Amino acid sequence: MSGVKVAVLGPGMMGCGIAACAAAGGPHEVRLWGRRPEAAEAGARRATELVEFLASNGVAAPRCGRVVAVSTLKEAVEGAEFVFESVAEDLAVKQALFAEIAGLCGPAAVLCTNTSSLPVSAIAEGCAGAAAARVIAAHFIGPAHLVPLVEVCPSEQAAAAIAALPDAAAGPVERVRNFLLGIGKKPAVLKKEIDGFIAARLQAALYRECLHLVESGVADCEAVDGAVFNGFGRRLNQIGPFIQADFAGVDLVQRTHATFFPQLGAYQRDVRADALVQEGRTGVKALRGHYDWTEQTAKATAGRR
DSSP states (O other): OOOOEEEEEOOSHHHHHHHHHHHHTSSOEEEEEOSSHHHHHHHHHHHHHHHHHHHHTTOSOSSOOEEEEESSHHHHHTTOSEEEEOOOSOHHHHHHHHHHHHTTSOTTOEEEEOOSSSOHHHHHTTSOGGGGGGEEEEEEOSSTTTOOEEEEEEOHHHHHHHHTSSOGGGSHHHHHHHHHHHTTOEEEEOSSOOTTTTHHHHHHHHHHHHHHHHHTTSOOHHHHHHHHHTTGGGTTTTOOHHHHHHHHOHHHHHHHHHHHGGGSOOOSSOHHHHHHHHTTOOBGGGTBSSSBOOHHHHHHHHHHO
16 A cells, blocks of 8 residues: 555544554654644654554554644645644534534545534535545544444535536545555445434443333342343354344344344433432543442453443
8 A cells, every 4th residue: 555644633632543544554754743743743752652552463554554633724735635634522612623623634535524413414514615525534543552343423514515526535534445455444324314323322221221110129239231242242243234144044134123122211310320420420531420430440341441
């Protein structure tokens, strides 16, 4: 793979991980920008450490790129083929940033947001003119340097522009998808926008049924968690639900689901979390949430996680 210029905006945990992925995936020139130069410098050092970690474990390209800190947006995005934004999850902040970089990038640069909760099309509205049609989501899952999945979702503006192209491969979605494949990621391309994309919605659906089982007195948190990580969770990193259904037999799955689909929980609010937060049981940071934690048990579980 020949190297390309990549800009990463935001030197936080996700930004460092994204920069490391790009550099570890080939001889790419990766520029990391932050509003505070010292934060960008620290982020570049952290990203470089992650690249070295991946290389030492044999999961980096034979020729890696470099992550360098830059102090201005112009320096970050000038000549970049791909721009990956990972700043605060605030619509106004992201819109302002995209408005600024749209005037600094070349006309072919793909502008990617790492948002996990904001509408991509709303972020694209920050861009003037044709630049909005180059805004898409490229949502990395943390820790970005270890998790292969990247959810790719076009903004409405990008989707409309792609539909008008004689060859969709020239559009921003396919260009980013091919780049991600080239650096060893596993992109999942959405056909249209939806809140939460794919992964967060699947996690929420599972969590909602976990909540139903606990709140209705069927089992406690420990039993429910154990059923996941000692049971079907073991195969989820190899086969997804539809593959599993094919192997089990769609006819069998049909009969089974007909029995208990009507019984599944339909909570519209996380009533258990509402009560826990009211009690100050906010999770590991408070050493109490669904479980009671100690510093030792929290550290051990974090390492396993």
